Amino acid sequence: MTAYVIRRIWQMVPTIFGVILLIFILFNWVGGDPAQVLAGKISNPEQIANIRRQLGVDLPYWQQLLIFVKQVFTFDFGRSWSTNEEVSHILITRVGPTLTIMVPVLIIETLLAVGLAILVAYVRGTLTDRVTMIVCTVAMSISFLVYIIVFQWLFGFILGWFPVQGWSESFWKNLLTYSPLPIMLAVFVGLAPELRLYRSFILDEINQDYVRTARAKGVAERKVMLKHVLRNALIPILTNLGILLPGVFVGSFLLEVFFSIPGLGREIITAVNRSDFPVIKAVTVYLAILTMVINLAVDVTYKVVDPRVSFK
Amino acid sequence: MSAVLDNPPAPPVQESPGLWSLAWRRMRQDTVGMVSLVVVVFFLAMMLASYTGLIAKDWSKERGVSYANPSFLAGAENLEAKAMAAKEGASKTPPVDLSDIDPLAPRYKEWDERAAKIAVTEVKRAETLAFGGDKWGRDVLQKAIKGSEVSIFVGLASALLAVTIGTFLGAMAGYWGGKVNDFLEWFYNIFTSIPYILLILAFAAVAQASGKFGKGILPIVLILSLTGWTGIYRLIRAEYIKHCNREYVKAAQAIGATNMSRMFHHILPNVSHVALVQLSQYTVGFIKAEVILSFLGFGVPVDMVSWGTMLAEAQNELVIGKWWQLVAAGASMAVLVTAFSLFTDSLRDALDPKLK
Numbered sequence: 267m268t269a270y271v272i273r274r275i276w277q278m279v280p281t282i283f284g285v286i287l288l289i290f291i292l293f294n295w296v297g298g299d300p301a302q303v304l305a306g307k308i309s310n311p312e313q314i315a316n317i318r319r320q321l322g323v324d325l326p327y328w329q330q331l332l333i334f335v336k337q338v339f340t341f342d343f344g345r346s347w348s349t350n351e352e353v354s355h356i357l358i359t360r361v362g363p364t365l366t367i368m369v370p371v372l373i374i375e376t377l378l379a380v381g382l383a384i385l386v387a388y389v390r391g392t393l394t395d396r397v398t399m400i401v402c403t404v405a406m407s408i409s410f411l412v413y414i415i416v417f418q419w420l421f422g423f424i425l426g427w428f429p430v431q432g433w434s435e436s437f438w439k440n441l442l443t444y445s446p447l448p449i450m451l452a453v454f455v456g457l458a459p460e461l462r463l464y465r466s467f468i469l470d471e472i473n474q475d476y477v478r479t480a481r482a483k484g485v486a487e488r489k490v491m492l493k494h495v496l497r498n499a500l501i502p503i504l505t506n507l508g509i510l511l512p513g514v515f516v517g518s519f520l521l522e523v524f525f526s527i528p529g530l531g532r533e534i535i536t537a538v539n540r541s542d543f544p545v546i547k548a549v550t551v552y553l554a555i556l557t558m559v560i561n562l563a564v565d566v567t568y569k570v571v572d573p574r575v576s577f578k
Numbered sequence: 579m580s581a582v583l584d585n586p587p588a589p590p591v592q593e594s595p596g597l598w599s600l601a602w603r604r605m606r607q608d609t610v611g612m613v614s615l616v617v618v619v620f621f622l623a624m625m626l627a628s629y630t631g632l633i634a635k636d637w638s639k640e641r642g643v644s645y646a647n648p649s650f651l652a653g654a655e656n657l658e659a660k661a662m663a664a665k666e667g668a669s670k671t672p673p674v675d676l677s678d679i680d681p682l683a684p685r686y687k688e689w690d691e692r693a694a695k696i697a698v699t700e701v702k703r704a705e706t707l708a709f710g711g712d713k714w715g716r717d718v719l720q721k722a723i724k725g726s727e728v729s730i731f732v733g734l735a736s737a738l739l740a741v742t743i744g745t746f747l748g749a750m751a752g753y754w755g756g757k758v759n760d761f762l763e764w765f766y767n768i769f770t771s772i773p774y775i776l777l778i779l780a781f782a783a784v785a786q787a788s789g790k791f792g793k794g795i796l797p798i799v800l801i802l803s804l805t806g807w808t809g810i811y812r813l814i815r816a817e818y819i820k821h822c823n824r825e826y827v828k829a830a831q832a833i834g835a836t837n838m839s840r841m842f843h844h845i846l847p848n849v850s851h852v853a854l855v856q857l858s859q860y861t862v863g864f865i866k867a868e869v870i871l872s873f874l875g876f877g878v879p880v881d882m883v884s885w886g887t888m889l890a891e892a893q894n895e896l897v898i899g900k901w902w903q904l905v906a907a908g909a910s911m912a913v914l915v916t917a918f919s920l921f922t923d924s925l926r927d928a929l930d931p932k933l934k
Contacts, residue, residue, distance in 0.1 A: 280764060281764065281767045281768060281771055284764055284765070284767070284768035285768050285771060285772060287768075288768050288769075288772075289780070292780060292781070292784050293780075293783075293784060296784055296788060296790060297783075297784045297787055297788050403916060403919060403920065404912070404916055406915075406919070407911075407912045407913075407915035407916040407919060408908060408911075408912045408915075409866060409869050409870070409885075409889065409908060409911055409912075410866075410870065411869060411870060411873055411886070411889045411908075412889065412904065412908040412912075415889065415892065415893050415896060415904060416896075416904070419896045419897065423897060512773045513773055513775070516773050516775060516776055519775070519779075520870065520874075523874070534776070534779055535779070535874060537783070538779050538782055538783040538786065538876065539786075539875070541783065541786065541787035543783070543787075546779070546780055546783050549776065550772055550776050550777075550780050553772065553773055553776055554771045554772040554773075555771075557771050557772070557773060558771050
């Protein structure tokens, strides 16, 4: 086990280096000269030269790359180009609101999707099943934008059940007052594809021999579904959760923009609009590393769920 | 000798149906698939007609009053248009008479005469439009048609490019294996370890700041395809690994076919059904992505109309009760995407009956 984890971490090194290289090529080489953007309309050559020196973009590329690598490993990306706020400070303060929204979303969505998937898979082939699947397909075809605009208008503006947008300093007020509407939206939108996927995972298991055996020896239907089928379907479900998990940290940038939630997603959109490269670079590199770590954690969890899995 | 040649009672060749004709046969039996195909073809025809200027040519003409009502709501009150008309009316009231103190007063008459000579035609703005008007009185229906042109084109073009990139790299990795495969796998891992949406935004940031991705809709096509090739790469690679040891490839090698010819002339047609299903699936995904990116302002430029920019306008209109732009853009997109997804499903079933 330990040997497996160490080997996996060792295998991450070239990928992490590759991510750094990709981001470097994208922003420092293709992205070109940010001094023009920063100097704005009054572009005095002397000023531009100063800005270039300050940012270090006048250095040769190999030195810039070394600086970038150092930044990644010292967690010091300097300051934002547009607000002069420390990049590390931006990341730390913005991740809280994002998690406040996304953690409940992931939990509620997964529980609902798995529960409904079991029910729908159990009555497979019936009208209920078919109608549910059609509703899912149609629901998936409507743009997330339309859902947000309509829900915000309906529940926030017309019915007034929730504030249209806003955020406060207090965690509980945020969670109980400002988050319910965005959480509901994200769950609503995420549910259809998850349900379809989990239904197919459960259907794969429901036709297996062991299910027939369990039924033959008189195990109660409820127990067959929850203990035998669900436990086996948990492996692909876990894989899918592993894919979704990094997204929890990025947040739903659309929700954050619409509901003015000061989270990471909105910060990234603002950074893209302002060509604030350090912020985007830092977020991208760290989330890539986080994704790799999560993938490793998911692989280790397989062992816990399924004893047949062995670490090779 | 000639007797032999003159006498050709060739046995009736029973040609075995190929993959494509079999698939078409299966497809035709699939009612849902055929209906959705018709819808998709209708949208594509609409896009072409709009591109060639047959329909929705003057979508940008301000033909109606501000927020003109849809024809079926002709009786409803339109406060915005009234306010606008009142403003225009107010500006036409004669200015305060200053002739006592104005030193130029003697010339008033001459100016009036001159002004009368200039013909002013007042365009009568329509009170209602087929499916309502937007803030500037442009026909929402025509906007939705013009918007479909941009949205579908972006979806198709980026899907085509992404599938081309993915197929080429997948073919390379699967066929050559070894070092090429290692390198491309490394490359693939880099792209997939960055959360997809973040990858798109990183490319968008660079495209926006540097302007090196071109103008118009080119940047968004490049952004979507350069970040979206990974899924198809993986599938095509697996297919090539499976195929490159098959007998027909060995036979091709034996008759001296070059590597390139084996890769793209012999194997590619045999895996192209995988690519086609992916192309269809990617188009759906990219149409949805384009709408969101255009909404955020990273997509099509402001002087173009797409479903995303329409939704961006609709957000503020809904609060004052003007829902038609939201419905026009949202519904046309939902119909297309539903049809395209159903079509993709039946395409996959038709091309790959084993999966069923």
